[in-house]
Amino acid sequence: MRLELTINGIPWRGEVEPRLTLADLLRDRLRLTGTHLGCEHGVCGACTVLLDGEAARSCLTLAVQAEGAAVITVEALPSGLIPESAFQCGFCRAGFVVSAAALLSDGRRRSRQELAGELAGNICRCTGYEPILEAVLRCQA
Amino acid sequence: MIPLLAMRLAQPAMIVDLGRLPELRGIRREGSELAIGAMTTQSQLQRLSLPGIVAAALPHVGHFQIRSRGTVGGSLAHMDPAAEWPALAVLLDAELELAAASGRRLLRAADFALGPMTSAIEPNELLVSIRLSGADGPFGFLEVERRPGDFALVGAACHRGRLVAFATGATAQRLPRCEALLREGGSPGELQALAETEIEATGDVHASAGYRRRVGAALVQRAVEAAA
Numbered sequence: 455m456r457l458e459l460t461i462n463g464i465p466w467r468g469e470v471e472p473r474l475t476l477a478d479l480l481r482d483r484l485r486l487t488g489t490h491l492g493c494e495h496g497v498c499g500a501c502t503v504l505l506d507g508e509a510a511r512s513c514l515t516l517a518v519q520a521e522g523a524a525v526i527t528v529e530a531l532p533s534g535l536i537p538e539s540a541f542q543c544g545f546c547r548a549g550f551v552v553s554a555a556a557l558l559s560d561g562r563r564r565s566r567q568e569l570a571g572e573l574a575g576n577i578c579r580c581t582g583y584e585p586i587l588e589a590v591l592r593c594q595a
Numbered sequence: 596m597i598p599l600l601a602m603r604l605a606q607p608a609m610i611v612d613l614g615r616l617p618e619l620r621g622i623r624r625e626g627s628e629l630a631i632g633a634m635t636t637q638s639q640l641q642r643l644s645l646p647g648i649v650a651a652a653l654p655h656v657g658h659f660q661i662r663s664r665g666t667v668g669g670s671l672a673h674m675d676p677a678a679e680w681p682a683l684a685v686l687l688d689a690e691l692e693l694a695a696a697s698g699r700r701l702l703r704a705a706d707f708a709l710g711p712m713t714s715a716i717e718p719n720e721l722l723v724s725i726r727l728s729g730a731d732g733p734f735g736f737l738e739v740e741r742r743p744g745d746f747a748l749v750g751a752a753c754h755r756g757r758l759v760a761f762a763t764g765a766t767a768q769r770l771p772r773c774e775a776l777l778r779e780g781g782s783p784g785e786l787q788a789l790a791e792t793e794i795e796a797t798g799d800v801h802a803s804a805g806y807r808r809r810v811g812a813a814l815v816q817r818a819v820e821a822a823a
Contacts, residue, residue: 472610473600475597494598494601495597495598495601495602496597496598496657496661497745499658499660502660505663505664508638508663508664509659509660509663510660510663510664511660511661511664513597514597514598514661514664515597515664516597516612518612519612519614553659553660556659556660557659571743571744572658572659574658574742574743574744574745575657575658575659575660575661575742575744
């Protein structure tokens with residue numbers, strides 16, 4: 455199918471298989487490999503991108519569903535949002551950065567507990583989440 | 596649906612994207628009735644003023660990254676035994692509006708839910724809306740989940756004397772014997788004991804049937820307390 459969308463502000467058009475996921479389009483076709491694939495069924499959060507401003511799982515979205523949409527990936531977000539030092543292996547980082555960007559975009563200040571609840575949609579197997587939570591709390595300050 | 600495709604549990608020859616049909620999105624109020632379009636996303640709903648029990652259930656529907664794309668109709672058609680919308684539909688005695696080329700029909704939630712991952716939607720039909728009436732008022736809606744937003748290990752809800760346990764067995768289960776005991780003024784202890792026998796639970800890798808019955812019964816009792 456023909457597909458036309460904007461990725462990190464740059465228009466893209468091409469021919470894609472209907473079954474191609476948005477994650478695979480980003481990683482395999484566009485080599486935007488900052489978006490990671492963990493579980494590939496919506497549980498781990500590593501593949502989170504912004505789809506028309508809302509955080510979405512790119513592994514659960516078919517590329518053709520993003521027709522006409524504006525997609526933002528971790529590559530286009532400020533690298534200081536959550537510093538690398540908040541992570542260990544870093545596999546989950548892209549998902550956390552995008553999720554944090556979505557949460558911060560509404561300008562609402564969340565308590566530590568609220569933030570922990572919202573960020574529960576992203577799994578980190580190294581850190582125990584404390585440094586990640588601290589970094590997002592600092593962004594709110 | 597994408598996980599079902601990825602795991603090869605579903606292998607459809609054709610998929611139709613309903614995402615671009617604006618008439619399936621949004622809510623309509625008629626008196627005390629609330630009609631929610633099937634393609635309304637959970638996050639769109641969260642931005643609206645809704646009956647308390649619906650507003651309380653929504654944060655449990657996946658994580659916010661899921662609610663941004665997940666729809667009410669998608670959840671109902673998918674009919675996961677642990678999902679919130681099928682449980683709300685049964686609890687609130689909702690009506691499901693189904694459309695086919697030959698016409699429309701309304702089905703009560705109890706007749707819509709056939710089993711795990713199975714609804715009464717015919718192959719030539721489309722779920723158009725869910726209609727709730729009298730959904731306001733005090734309620735209890737409780738889940739035990741590993742992370743906020745995960746599928747519930749066990750859930751229970753209470754509204755206007757009706758009781759439902761979900762994430763326990765094949766589908767969300769009304770508990771008529773417990774409801775009768777409530778009407779007769781049974782004690783919290785009696786209610787919990789009865790709920791433990793009435794809940795039809797199945798065990799899996801996440802929780803045993805016994806765990807689901809015991810914790811489910813405790814949640815039923817707490818949901819009744821919250822709704823008082």
